Amino acid sequence: MRPIHVIGGGLAGAEAAWQIAHRNVPVRLFEMRPVRSTAAHKTDSLAELVCSNSFRSDDCATNAIGLLHEEMRRLGSLVMRAADANQVPAGGALAVDRDGFSAAVTAALTAHPLIEIAREEITGLPPAEWDSVIVATGPLTSPALAEAIRTATAEDALAFFDAIAPILHRDSIDLGVAWFQSRYDKAGPGGDGADYINCPLTRAQYEAFIDALLAGDKVSFHEWEATPYFDGCLPIEVMAERGRETLRHGPMKPVGLTNPHAPQDKPYAVVQLRQDNRLGTLFNMVGFQTKLKHGEQTRIFRTIPGLQNAEFARLGGLHRNTFLNSPKLLDATLRLRAAPRLRFAGQITGCEGYVESAAVGLMAGRFAAAERLGELLSAPPATTAHGALLAHITGGHIETIDAGPRSFQPMNVNFGLFQPLAQAPTRGPDGERLRGPAKTLAKKRALTARALDDLAGWMDGDRLAAAE
Ligand SMILES: Cc1cc2nc3c(=O)[nH]c(=O)nc-3n(C[C@H](O)[C@H](O)[C@H](O)COP(=O)(O)OP(=O)(O)OC[C@H]3O[C@@H](n4cnc5c(N)ncnc54)[C@H](O)[C@@H]3O)c2cc1C
Numbered sequence: 232m233r234p235i236h237v238i239g240g241g242l243a244g245a246e247a248a249w250q251i252a253h254r255n256v257p258v259r260l261f262e263m264r265p266v267r268s269t270a271a272h273k274t275d276s277l278a279e280l281v282c283s284n285s286f287r288s289d290d291c292a293t294n295a296i297g298l299l300h301e302e303m304r305r306l307g308s309l310v311m312r313a314a315d316a317n318q319v320p321a322g323g324a325l326a327v328d329r330d331g332f333s334a335a336v337t338a339a340l341t342a343h344p345l346i347e348i349a350r351e352e353i354t355g356l357p358p359a360e361w362d363s364v365i366v367a368t369g370p371l372t373s374p375a376l377a378e379a380i381r382t383a384t385a386e387d388a389l390a391f392f393d394a395i396a397p398i399l400h401r402d403s404i405d406l407g408v409a410w411f412q413s414r415y416d417k418a419g420p421g422g423d424g425a426d427y428i429n430c431p432l433t434r435a436q437y438e439a440f441i442d443a444l445l446a447g448d449k450v451s452f453h454e455w456e457a458t459p460y461f462d463g464c465l466p467i468e469v470m471a472e473r474g475r476e477t478l479r480h481g482p483m484k485p486v487g488l489t490n491p492h493a494p495q496d497k498p499y500a501v502v503q504l505r506q507d508n509r510l511g512t513l514f515n516m517v518g519f520q521t522k523l524k525h526g527e528q529t530r531i532f533r534t535i536p537g538l539q540n541a542e543f544a545r546l547g548g549l550h551r552n553t554f555l556n557s558p559k560l561l562d563a564t565l566r567l568r569a570a571p572r573l574r575f576a577g578q579i580t581g582c583e584g585y586v587e588s589a590a591v592g593l594m595a596g597r598f599a600a601a602e603r604l605g606e607l608l609s610a611p612p613a614t615t616a617h618g619a620l621l622a623h624i625t626g627g628h629i630e631t632i633d634a635g636p637r638s639f640q641p642m643n644v645n646f647g648l649f650q651p652l653a654q655a656p657t658r659g660p661d662g663e664r665l666r667g668p669a670k671t672l673a674k675k676r677a678l679t680a681r682a683l684d685d686l687a688g689w690m691d692g693d694r695l696a697a698a699e
Contacts, residue, residue, distance in 0.1 A: 243577025243592030482518025
């Protein structure tokens with residue numbers, strides 16, 4: 232059987248290749264690293280995590296990303312299998328040892344007899360004889376290929392800034408000042424309710440920190456001056472520019488935490504650090520994406536109580552992010568309308584996040600494999616997390632396309648993308664009338680239960696199509 236070609240061995244390409252091979256269709260997977268790297272990747276592993284090590288909440292009953300995890304597990308995801316096998320403590324979140332995770336994905340794909348991996352940069356549109364191709368080259372698609380895609384789509388690929396947060400050595404953090412605790416002592420998968428390191432700031436320290444951020448020397452990107460930031464990943468100094476209290480209501484919020492060194496003093500703000508590797512030797516600064524110059528980062532972050540002697544394993548930085556105007560350019564199964572032999576997957580389609588990128592890779596892989604096998608595979612129902620994400624990418628913004636290319640923005644999966652319930656629950660299990668947060672929670676539970684039911688139906692349909 233002719234192979235399906237997958238370009239890009241990141242989160243999406245790795246998952247797509249796995250899903251295709253699982254349907255007994257051969258795959259040729261092209262990854263340019265280590266021949267050529269990107270501004271953010273550091274290794275030659277497949278499915279490298281370029282910044283945070285978190286897959287976010289693993290709560291599949293009341294959280295949309297937790298639901299996406301669960302759906303992916305049920306769909307045989309390699310990315311979720313590797314994440315589950317390499318998790319590190321992180322409160323209610325699923326966080327992973329990044330090296331262990333990528334090594335597991337790389338090993339599984341390398342060992343698969345139907346997958347051939349080529350370390351090669353694809354610099355132009357794939358040749359016609361390749362036939363079915365999945366392009367999963369991510370937000371940092373190499374310039375030559377990005378230019379070829381831009382020309383083929385007769386559109387500008389869109390770009391915005393994305394930022395990464397610093398990582399510190401755990402033994403350089405002063406635990407005589409900082410302390411371990413998860414917000415509200417919440418214990419999650421692999422966690423014990425004391426997974427984060429917290430650094431407390433008094434009001435005076437917070438004010439001085441904001442002044443330092445505002446005055447600090449930043450990296451400037453003159454050539455991209457008009458490029459906007461993605462709101463879900465704003466650098467801290469940009470948040471500080473939006474208002475002196477913004478950080479205190481964002482990544483530095485002091486809620487759900489008690490300082491055991493001074494239980495009577497409520498911190499005015501708190502910086503949280505999350506375990507970054509299985510050994511527990513590295514911690515990343517949660518939500519501290521920054522474009523401060525490297526020297527300024529060490530100087531200013533060492534003014535945070537507990538971090539006065541901090542040693543940095545990696546400093547923060549800014550990168551460009553490229554994505555297609557997918558609602559206009561892609562069809563319902565992620566094919567380029569103008570050239571349907573080309574399918575797109577991952578962040579380049581306008582989803583946002585590791586898990587979402589892998590989920591779109593999963594769907595692209597299944598669509599491509601079904602097509603190669605001459606089967607009909609419908610899109611997952613819009614009531615599922617996969618279907619909601621796909622609908623956002625391929626149709627969610629259709630009515631605003633005319634407003635201009637920027638009307639379509641990358642999006643994390645969230646309940647706002649799901650089809651509303653026909654009837655939201657109004658009463659609890661004991662017949663009591665639900666109000667406020669209890670009502671919201673019941674609605675989320677109903678949405679996730681419906682999603683998992685509908686996913687099971689879709690998977691049955693998929694099995695039937697395969698059997699015909
Ligand atoms: C700087 C930065 C920080 C981010 N931080 C986070 C975060 O903390 N959490 C989060 O959930 N998401 C984050 N994201 C967003 C996103 O989830 C990740 O970028 C994710 O890895 C996207 O998955 P992907 O498979 O689409 O792309 P990638 O994982 O980037 O994979 C694309 C692959 O294609 C390869 N490639 C590129 N061009 C070519 C070519 N021409 N030929 C062959 N191979 C090629 C690349 O080397 C890469 O391995 C971040 C993105 C960026 C840019």
